């Protein structure tokens with residue numbers, strides 16, 4: 001069974017005088033342990049599609065299934081629970097709290113987790129992930145003291161601290177230089193290869209897309225497979 005299945009999903013936004021068809025009849029099946037890239041011009045619907053996949057927003061038509069469970073049939077509480085259980089998000093500006101330490105930021109999703117571990121279990125897990133991503137010495141630092149690449153690695157750890165199976169990354173290397181971009185992509189690849197995570201990346205960077213297992217182009221809300 002697919003881990004995440006998007007079936008004939010469409011989403012429009014109405015402005016005052018016109019309607020934007022942001023995502024238009026998109027279907028995509030994603031399996032566990034895959035790294036998928038979605039590329040496309042600005043305004044082509046990439047973030048909207050990512051938000052539909054992560055059941056952050058609901059489609060106008062079509063269905064999203066997570067491990068075979070239909071998202072549209074759920075009430076808000078169930079959908080929220082599903083979102084927290086399955087999805088980790090990495091966004092371009094990292095969405096970290098500057099004045100808090102890296103550790104405090106990483107622990108935020110654990111406050112909302114259904115399957116809570118003990119505080120010492122979380123810390124053990126976080127240190128082991130941080131060591132792998134070479135930021136274990138930064139966990140006690142406030143975020144404002146960290147570099148862009150370090151922030152992004154902290155955001156990656158936060159995205160999987162509750163053992164979410166699917167990581168949705170919107171331009172994860174967008175604001176990074178080449179070296180940090182390489183480190184972040186190596187981290188994401190390791191999540192897929194070593195932890196069997198599933199990663200969906202929205203990117204403008206073709207080098208980033210080439211490192212993924214499958215690549216799709218989204219133009220005018222229409223998704224097509226592409227070879228880079």
Ligand SMILES: Nc1ncnc2c1ncn2[C@@H]1O[C@H](COP(=O)(O)OP(=O)(O)OP(=O)(O)O)[C@@H](O)[C@H]1O
Pocket residue numbers: 013014020021022040041042043044045046047048049
């Ligand atoms: N909440 C909203 N209300 C109105 N229009 C929206 C909304 N969200 C997105 N849109 C419109 O839908 C279209 C797709 O937007 P989206 O952000 O998904 O594109 P994108 O491919 O991620 O763009 P970029 O690469 O610039 O981030 C755009 O025309 C955008 O203006």
